[in-house]
Amino acid sequence: MADIRNDGQSRVDIEHAELLGGDINLQIHSNLYWKSGPSMHEGAAFDNSAGIGVASRKSFVPSVGQGEEVAGLYVFTVSTPFSIEGRTNYLLPMFRPRVTIERFALISKYFSTAGASNGKAQRSYRLLSDRFLSKGNCVIREYDRLVGETSLPNLAAKNSYDFSIGEDADVVYKENVTLISSQALSSVSSSYHGTQGQIKTTYNVNLYIKSYKNRPFKLEYQQHVHASSVKLIEPRTNFTLENSAVKYRTTLAANEEKVLSYKLEVVN
Template identity: 90%
Template sequence: MKAILLLLIVINTSDAFLHFSKNKTQVTTDHRILANVKIYSNLAEIIQPLGKLPLEFSEDDWRDIRPDSLTLVGSNVTVTQQTITEKKQSLNNAHVFVRAPSSSNTETKFVKATLVDEKRNLVKLIDKDVSKEPIYFTASSDHIVYESDPPQSKYYVNFTFDTSDAVYVSYLRSNLNWKTRYQLNLFDESKSAVLISMADIRNDGQSRVDIEHAELLGGDINLQIQSNSYWKSGSSMHEAAAFDNSAGIHVASRKSFVPSIGQGEEVAGLYVFTVSTPFSVEGKTNYLLPMFRPRATVERFALISKYFSTAGASNGKAQRSYRLSADRFLSKGNCIIREYDRLVGETSLPNLAAKNPHDFAIGEDADVVYKENVTLISAQALTSVSSSYHGTHGQTKSTYNVNLYIKSYKNRPFKLEYQQHVHASAVKLIEPRTNFTLENSAVKYKTTLAANEEKVLSYKLEVVN
């Protein structure tokens, strides 16, 4: 399932900021005013006090709405009927200008006409060069010129329901979303790692939104919407960034103060982060707010990770790897990694529980190479095994000798880890197995290599297939 995040906000597109109150609920036909909005990573749930029925949506608004999500919510409401209708003012019998049939490739003439059937673009006109009587023909849509802006479709949603309490309308739309961004800064081993987390809120609409109260939820929720809206980037997009001043980043906010996000609290398997103060996001804007600053520990090491093969010799390079652990929950998001003030790569972090270590690699380390040679020592056929799925089949127990050569070209010591993943019915390390361990069908080895050091290692492996 998709891991997504949620943001609860109150929207108002007017200059005067409206405050949402349980004691005073304003009913409005503008679906962007005084709206309680829960924003996820790919869409938003809009919750508004129910106004006059039927509800009217413009074609631009409807383009971002998931129709089957429209419903009424409340503590005591029962919907007995619901209709969704598309309507557009007819242009039939409207006066237009159309390219005359007598026009040539060198001379284009437009004459006044009457649009008889807008679906077929059937027009009626008098072209003296063709006939003194009215003529009818179907014109190409790009040959018709209107005297005013043609009306667009509008969508009407109506309900019949029973209730004795306040009623709200709820629906999903795709022009609001948010995600988490991380920056991981690493220095000398003696200095603590710095993990910066930010909430990246995207307003993909045309109008500014004023956010009075916000709750960000990190966790695993599955919602889908079909829409033409998507996460955009490039010259047409501008960002409003708000970080703490200690990070040296410009603060761009309508308010004179920067909103802050509180510590996360676990609720029903999700984590809730509360935004302390109101803020605004302009249309077509990404607005970044600083989240918590977790205490993070990062272990750097070179990793040789491979899958066991009986083909004989193999070789390769180690991976530049990291083991990250934080003192609190980390929501899913992209992470850019810096070491000694230099960009070294990026990775996608999953949802991580507090103190749960996460390993990731960001590329090859050309200074650490290995060569491995696998030799078959013996093979023994075992008694046939009966399986309800595959019938009776035989198994073979094979013993291999694995010789491993590791060479460092670095001028400093570093940590190295080796992992050999074995797919088999049973795996066993045979003594002696100096410093090698077997964990979940993976042979593992950890060491610290000195500058320019090389190691020659070997172990025996018993595999049943």
């Protein structure tokens, strides 16, 4: 939906207009629902809601054409004439994209050193649209209730986007990182920093996750590591290393507990 405002005193008649993607506010209303079936997964679809202009030259509301990419921006054409009275907002209905959204609990951490930590998972969502979506506010509704609001950037078609809207009090974790070994490597010469020595350190990570929910749900774990080199030692089946981040995905049953572990080699 495009929100166009006339801040002047007089009515403005518009014969033809073009809207740039970054200038359009996005308002999304969703209905998420739990689907029970063989795979027990969650899904959702939500459309842009249609608006009605406050004052129009015609009895019908003009629509916005499908956006076209021009020099990295999306341009939306309004070919039907319309009018906006002074000091009035005009809500112009746009396209209706097919948008799917997946809900999951996310444990996202940044690795530092040996020690213990604990916390709660984040209420997270993964959004995917079949069309370009302009940046704007996104209101999340589940079971006909408002559960959160966030701001979305410009999103390319068929490109997923993850975001979180707060803690999930029913999913807690405890993590303990133990130093196993530390070894000095041969010095590395650099034209900018001179001769530097690197250290290879091996850690054992023990992770405990507890769900207090009375239903199954999807869970994702991410441990981000900033280092010259990162390696999983004795890789476990469910743990993967993607772009210097250790990741784990699973579905937790109601009130389930999980105890996990992996070994990590870090070079700095």
